């Protein structure tokens with residue numbers, strides 16, 4: 292990337308790759324934020340996905356239904372509100388590899404985590420611990436520790452944190468298995484991410500769930516950074532539950548309605564749960580009787596009637612995923628992220644370390660970057676990129692996260708990032 296000739300070649304190569312991309316047209320279905328006379332290089336879909344063009348009309352349609360039909364819109368109109376959450380069910384199940392009755396769109400992520408722990412974290416004197424990775428997303432840490440205290444236990448003795456044992460603080464499968472083998476009989480719940488938010492590492496859900504269940508533990512996954520990013524097979528993984536949010540890779544807008552998976556084997560189980568009328572048996576919900584009888588499946592954990600204005604963007608987004616297909620998206624994602632990683636290795640190796648695993652099967656689209664010069668240099672590069680309209684995000688103390696997402700990013704975006712970082716390094720030198 293040192294001479295003008297190199298640059299022209301790199302640019303031609305990136306454009307050729309983008310021209311050959313069978314999913315290229317999906318970019319036009321998103322609104323890319325402006326920067327100067329052009330567009331941002333938006334590499335922050337891991338934090339807030341971009342707005343699909345169709346979302347605005349979907350919201351206006353619901354406002355019109357409210358205006359024109361009012362209460363009758365529950366049963367009439369293009370997308371009747373009463374069964375509205377069923378409209379997202381099939382595509383949601385397809386996306387996470389679940390049976391339709393195993394998934395439901397409801398609440399927000401941390402709320403769902405609490406609801407699932409109410410049912411699946413049932414500590415006893417002998418078995419009271421929760422196993423997590425060291426340094427999980429703070430909301431998960433707070434939720435988990437508060438559940439431990441709620442049951443009268445102490446996180447100091449009931450929280451088992453698996454530390455990173457690989458470069459970049461990634462965690463090997465062997466390390467998780469060692470902790471499970473050593474402490475399994477006192478672990479009530481294993482709660483790990485599908486993709487770790489800070490490192491971008493993918494966890495082997497099936498392998499973890501099998502080992503945890505062999506030890507008699509319940510197992511749940513937080514898929515905030517995995518859903519819409521990597522292919523999932525939740526039913527086959529055998530986990531008891533999973534939760535995720537919909538505003539990151541699922542592009543459903545800030546604070547969007549989250550998701551929840553409960554394995555089929557619990558569909559009719561008499562599990563303790565926090566109940567609400569929307570989880571009541573649908574055939575008798577409106578007889579308004581005093582006794583709660585849950586609807587079978589994940590629907591039985593619903594509390595309230597769903598927020599239609601927040602579900603409409605999810606419906607639009609899931610339809611895009613269905614059309615693109617997760618297998619094709621993954622194929623493009625592996626290529627896009629590998630391309631960016633290659634540029635960093637070839638041209639920026641003296642400036643940047645990559646914390647994310649190198650093997651594509653152990654990561655999604657995110658790369659976590661650390662500037663070798665330390666935190667201040669990292670902040671300076673991050674701010675330089677921002678001024679150029681190249682948007683990633685910063686995670687304290689020293690990590691820049693960038694995520695080329697296959698629905699709307701291009702190889703050219705990766706090249707713009709690498710060029711800009713290289714120009715910054717050359718100027719600083």
Ligand SMILES: *Cc1c(COP(=O)(O)O)cnc(C)c1O
Nearest residue numbers: 399400401428430488513515536
């Ligand atoms: C994004 C994220 C959250 C955010 O929680 P909300 O309840 O949606 O605010 C929680 N946990 C993880 C792992 C996340 O990545």
